Amino acid sequence: MRQKVLVTGGMGFIGSNFVRYMLKHHPDTDIIVLDKLTYAGNPANLADLEGEFRFVKGDVADPVVVDALVKECDGIVHFAAETHVDRSIDYAGDFVRTDVYGTFVLLEAARKHGVDRFVHISTDEVYGEAVGRPSLETDELAPKSPYAASKAGADRLAFSYHATYGIPAVISRCANNYGPYQYPEKLIPLFVTNALEGKKLPVYGHGRNVRDWIHVDDHCSAVDAMLQDDGHAGETFNVSAGEERSVLEIADIILRTLGLGDDLIEHVADRPGHVMRHAVDAAKLRKTYGWRPSHDFEESMRRTVQWYVEHPEWWGPIRSGEFRDYYEKQYMLAD
DSSP, X not given: OOEEEEEETTTSHHHHHHHHHHHHHOTTEEEEEEEOOOTTOOGGGGGGGTTSSEEEEOOTTOHHHHHHHHTTOSEEEEOOSOOOHHHHHHOHHHHIIIIIIHHHHHHHHHHHHTOSEEEEEEEGGGGOOOOSSOBOTTSOOOOOSHHHHHHHHHHHHHHHHHHHHOOOEEEEEEOEEESTTOOTTSHHHHHHHHHHTTOOEEEETTSOOEEEEXXXXXXXXXXXXXXXXXXXXXXXXXXXXXXXEEHHHHHHHHHHHHTOOGGGEEEEOOOTTXXXXXXXXXXXXXXXXXXXXXXXXHHXXXXXXXXXXXXXXXXXXXXXXXXXXXXXXXXXXXX
16 A cells, blocks of 8 residues: 655655655655755756656645645645744744644644644754763753744644644654755855865854764665654654764864865854754664765765765855855855
């Protein structure tokens, strides 16, 4: 029996990589992609797979659009969200509307139509600082940005719909992703594309802030494990490859890969509420599903850098217009 899965935010970075993953590993699954096509939702991310999935342009916060699609589906994987911490500082309301209210709309439709599985994509940002050890699923949530708070609200809303209505929801809290098709406001593609254009790499503050990194395909395989399972509803799983690196270490890998020097690094004013360390413990995920990351960090980082080197036709058009205006305002750096 064929399965039909709704992937919200499927034209974004992680969502589009998940669609690719599903089409490769589960060709018997019908995929519907719902995406509003905001600045970070890019049809070019899946242009080469046109015809292999169904695309609907629409807002996850629109009950009419969402209800009609959920009615057709067996499962939902909910990626759709405003995701950039920096933007949330200036536009918190957009994050609350999409991340919290949009999740509510989707959960209501799932409750009404009785979906078999609802995988909610949360984030390690909900924990706030990881002090002393990587965060566990049982740790308190202490989000430090409007983005993190909106994701924490959506995360707990998904759990509440399991507890109250029996929605078979499972929650993923993943570390920082990297890989192809990532919008260049995020750290790695920003640094790579800046370096390729001979521009400075803007490092907030001292640059020793640490993040836990995972290749997007490894995240996708973890989400797939949760989607295919029919147990563990209401549970939360951290997703991590255990690769902690500082911003300066990431910059160093990128510059070495490109054969460039650290004179391109430029320290800029730190952002408000900047978390010193995000890291999560994925032992529960490993034990429950036998999941393991398959990407070596150093090698997959080099391949990621090379992908941006080889695909200027993808990122070149993005780095103009809205992106250019945002970049100059955010980092106070001229081209």
